[in-house]
Amino acid sequence: MDITATNITLRRGGKILCEGLDLHASAGELTAVIGASGSGKTTLLNCLALLERVNEGQLRIGGRDMTTVPESARRRFWRDSAAFIFQDYGLIDAETVAYNVMMSTPPLFRRRALTNPAVNEALSSVRLEGRGGEKVATLSGGEKQRVGLARAMYKNAAIIFADEPTASLDHENRDLVIELLRQAAARGATIVLATHDDAAITAADHRLHLGTHPATV
Numbered sequence: 001m002d003i004t005a006t007n008i009t010l011r012r013g014g015k016i017l018c019e020g021l022d023l024h025a026s027a028g029e030l031t032a033v034i035g036a037s038g039s040g041k042t043t044l045l046n047c048l049a050l051l052e053r054v055n056e057g058q059l060r061i062g063g064r065d066m067t068t069v070p071e072s073a074r075r076r077f078w079r080d081s082a083a084f085i086f087q088d089y090g091l092i093d094a095e096t097v098a099y100n101v102m103m104s105t106p107p108l109f110r111r112r113a114l115t116n117p118a119v120n121e122a123l124s125s126v127r128l129e130g131r132g133g134e135k136v137a138t139l140s141g142g143e144k145q146r147v148g149l150a151r152a153m154y155k156n157a158a159i160i161f162a163d164e165p166t167a168s169l170d171h172e173n174r175d176l177v178i179e180l181l182r183q184a185a186a187r188g189a190t191i192v193l194a195t196h197d198d199a200a201i202t203a204a205d206h207r208l209h210l211g212t213h214p215a216t217v
């Protein structure tokens with residue numbers, strides 16, 4: 001499911017973050033949004049994920065104009081197609097790791113999360129096997145980050161947005177996260193990540209630099 005943003009302007013807090021920005025993120029590829037702190041990486045990712053609106057320009061996802069969509073279409077996009085690995089993890093601290101991995105499944109089913117083979121497979125993939133019963137509040141930042149990735153892997157989403165997905169990780173786990181995102185791309189997912197991390201930037205198929213507009217990829 002390709003994402004095409006055309007002639008995008010983003011203004012926030014009295015600042016112009018970008019003007020005339022074009023981006024094309026293709027299925028099967030990893031696109032990295034890079035730039036200094038405060039350049040607008042998170043804002044752009046949020047807009048591509050329909051969590052915020054662009055000020056000007058057009059956004060097409062899967063060939064469909066999604067620039068201004070009704071709430072129902074936005075919800076459908078999230079239910080069926082998208083996963084987001086948030087910079088601040090976006091997990092429910094009071095719930096278990098397994099419950100959090102299953103967030104894309106209706107609440108009733110999450111109670112059986114611990115015995116769900118797909119949940120355990122997702123946790124193994126991020127080296128958190130056997131940790132499904134622990135409360136998220138007790139995990140380290142790097143472990144929470146990997147739970148966020150496990151949630152995206154479990155959902156098998158067509159589009160994965162990842163905001164600084166390697167920020168809290170040691171080198172070994174950083175390489176693991178990059179490898180898993182690459183594997184998701186190889187399965188046909190569209191991956192868009194905001195990152196400062198040289199290894200993630202190198203692993204990307206395309207790079208979009210913010211802060212030097214007009215910017216294109």
Ligand SMILES: Nc1ncnc2c1ncn2[C@@H]1O[C@H](COP(=O)(O)OP(=O)(O)OP(=O)(O)O)[C@@H](O)[C@H]1O
Binds near residue numbers: 194
């Ligand atoms: N809703 C908002 N209201 C006011 N200012 C905002 C809003 N959203 C973003 N900004 C500002 O826009 C700028 C870009 O923020 P953003 O979080 O997108 O940057 P970033 O490149 O992701 O930064 P970092 O690398 O530090 O996470 C910041 O100066 C931020 O304060």
